[in-house]
Amino acid sequence: MDADDDSSNPMIDEIYANGDAAEGGGGEKRSRRLIISGDQFDIEAYASLYSGRTKIARLLFIADQCGDDNSAMQLEALRMAFDEIKKGENSQLFREVVNKIGGRLGLDYTMDVAWCEAVDRRAEQKKEKLDNELNAYRTNLIKESIRMGYNDFGDFYYAHGQLGEAFKSYVRTRDYCTTSKHIIHMCMSAILVSIEMGQFTHVTSYVSKAEQTHEALDQITIAKLRCAAGLAKLVSKKYKLAARKFLETAPELGSQYNEVIAPQDIATYGGLCALATFDRTELKTKVIDNINFRNFLELVPEVRELINDFYSSHYASCLEYLANLKANLLLDIHLHDHVETLYDQIRHKALIQYTLPFVSVDLQMMASAFKTTISELEKELVALITDNQIQARIDSHNKILYARHADQRNATFQRVLETGRGFDRDVRSMLLRTNLIKHDYNARSLSRKL
Numbered sequence: 001m002d003a004d005d006d007s008s009n010p011m012i013d014e015i016y017a018n019g020d021a022a023e024g025g026g027g028e029k030r031s032r033r034l035i036i037s038g039d040q041f042d043i044e045a046y047a048s049l050y051s052g053r054t055k056i057a058r059l060l061f062i063a064d065q066c067g068d069d070n071s072a073m074q075l076e077a078l079r080m081a082f083d084e085i086k087k088g089e090n091s092q093l094f095r096e097v098v099n100k101i102g103g104r105l106g107l108d109y110t111m112d113v114a115w116c117e118a119v120d121r122r123a124e125q126k127k128e129k130l131d132n133e134l135n136a137y138r139t140n141l142i143k144e145s146i147r148m149g150y151n152d153f154g155d156f157y158y159a160h161g162q163l164g165e166a167f168k169s170y171v172r173t174r175d176y177c178t179t180s181k182h183i184i185h186m187c188m189s190a191i192l193v194s195i196e197m198g199q200f201t202h203v204t205s206y207v208s209k210a211e212q213t214h215e216a217l218d219q220i221t222i223a224k225l226r227c228a229a230g231l232a233k234l235v236s237k238k239y240k241l242a243a244r245k246f247l248e249t250a251p252e253l254g255s256q257y258n259e260v261i262a263p264q265d266i267a268t269y270g271g272l273c274a275l276a277t278f279d280r281t282e283l284k285t286k287v288i289d290n291i292n293f294r295n296f297l298e299l300v301p302e303v304r305e306l307i308n309d310f311y312s313s314h315y316a317s318c319l320e321y322l323a324n325l326k327a328n329l330l331l332d333i334h335l336h337d338h339v340e341t342l343y344d345q346i347r348h349k350a351l352i353q354y355t356l357p358f359v360s361v362d363l364q365m366m367a368s369a370f371k372t373t374i375s376e377l378e379k380e381l382v383a384l385i386t387d388n389q390i391q392a393r394i395d396s397h398n399k400i401l402y403a404r405h406a407d408q409r410n411a412t413f414q415r416v417l418e419t420g421r422g423f424d425r426d427v428r429s430m431l432l433r434t435n436l437i438k439h440d441y442n443a444r445s446l447s448r449k450l
Contacts, residue, residue: 041328043076047084049255049262053158053196054333056084056093061333063100075104082109089123090161091116123160130156147176154189167193167202180216183209188221191228195260200232207232223253227261231334234269239342240277246270247286251295267296269335271303275310276345280353283311315350316369322346351380352390355401363399374399 043062047055059081066074078101085094098111134149154169170189177183187210194202207229210217217225230245246266254263274287287293288311297304306321322343329339347370354369355361367377381401384390391404 041073041331043073043080047080049264050258052259053161054259054261056081057196058333059084060097060100061336062331065331065336075101079105079109086112086115089119089159091119091123093161094119123156126156143176143178147173147178147182150176151185151189154193158193163193163197167197167199180213183213184216184221187213188224191225192260195228195231198235200235203228203232219250219252220256223250224257224260226250227253227257227266230266230269231261234273234334234338237338237341239273239338239345243270243273243277244286247274247290247293249292249296251292263296264299265332265334267293267300267303268329268332271297271300271307272329272335272342272346275307276342276349280311283307310346310350313353315354316371318350319347319371348380348384348389351384355390355392355403359403361401361403363394363401366401 043059047059050058059077063074063077063081066077078097082094082097082101082105085097094116095111098109101109103110130149130152134146134153137145137149150169150172154166154173157163157166157169167190170186170193173182173186177186187206190206191203191210194200194206207225210221210225226245226249230242230249233239233242233245247270249266249270251263253266270293271287274283278286287307297307302321302325306318306325309315309318309321326339326343330336351370354366363374363377363381367374370377372380378394378396381390381392381394385392385394392401393404394401
């Protein structure tokens with residue numbers, strides 16, 4: 001490779017070192033933390049990070065993703081989902097999980113008709129009680145009681161899996177809110193149900209409503225709103241905006257929003273979205289040097305290391321981390337649809353950043369650094385050149401990439417000449433104005449003469 005100039009560049013040194021390591025050169029091997037691969041996925045530890053409906057939803061999603069290819073993990077996820085559902089009141093979801101298990105876990109995990117009938121009977125009694133109470137509150141026109149009545153109905157429907165009815169009940173409390181805290185409670189409840197339903201337009205709307213109530217927002221609530229907004233941006237594939245929301249989340253949140261998201265998720269979602277969309281300066285200032293976000297990254301050392309590797313131009317190591325994490329990320333209920341897109345964007349950024357400092361690049365050395373073949377690398381580079389993301393041309397015979405750098409000398413001369421011409425125009429204009437003033441020649445004096 002030929003650098004643009006002869007001066008020493010730490011970034012270039014790092015790239016050379018990375019290439020040598022990839023080829024088994026004599027460079028000193030850096031110490032690494034153990035990368036957790038998909039084969040080592042601890043489903044019990046993962047599920048323990050969450051609570052409520054999202055815990056069950058994530059377990060069922062893992063079971064669906066595993067399919068028949070990994071029946072052991074699938075059955076483990078279904079077993080844990082079964083146990084978790086029996087702690088609640090959702091008999092319909094219980095029936096669905098029993099059907100998915102299909103008797104593969106023994107007699108302890110088959111249909112419990114008595115439990116389902118007891119839950120349904122209690123549900124009918126409680127619904128009737130709540131309905132009578134709400135009608136009484138409406139008759140007496142007590143706003144606070146009516147608000148609490150609708151809120152209780154929302155909690156009831158949510159516990160029994162009727163998310164649409166729960167959302168309607170929570171939203172109806174809006175007309176009976178008398179304080180800012182009531183509005184915040186209504187928004188947070190609507191956001192929770194909307195996330196469960198996958199209605200992220202509602203999430204964005206109620207996050208905005210909550211943020212307008214400044215006086216009732218504490219630090220934890222603000223952090224929850226940032227996470228909800230980040231999920232909405234992630235789902236809509238606005239990865240840069242999603243990264244910003246996750247990066248703004250205060251570390252004080254901890255596990256206080258585990259009915260929606262775990263702190264490890266904040267690190268993973270925010271880190272990958274930032275890596276895919278931020279430039280080097282933003283990556284340094286907003287991610288690596290971000291003290292608050294560093295607390296989240298410490299929980300997921302693999303994400304922290306791959307971000308540092310990317311910034312330090314250790315691309316082979318960065319891509320290795322990504323490859324090892326991929327199996328786990330594909331089991332994430334929110335991230336699975338975006339893994340391929342984010343990975344492609346990160347890889348393309350790495351290719352662009354690798355070629356940027358050089359006039360020419362040896363494709364064989366570059367292929368070694370990216371752990372790929374020359375032919376595959378050429379295809380990737382051609383696509384980036386065609387898309388005008390890399391200004392270069394490829395010598396396919398000699399396997400060298402030549403950068404098309406602009407003529408900096410000519411461009412500098414042109415800027416100097418344009419600046420000179422602008423200065424000349426300004427001086428002439430000032431001299432003309434000075435002479436006009438000196439001879440008292442202006443529009444007013446001219447009109448008096450006429």
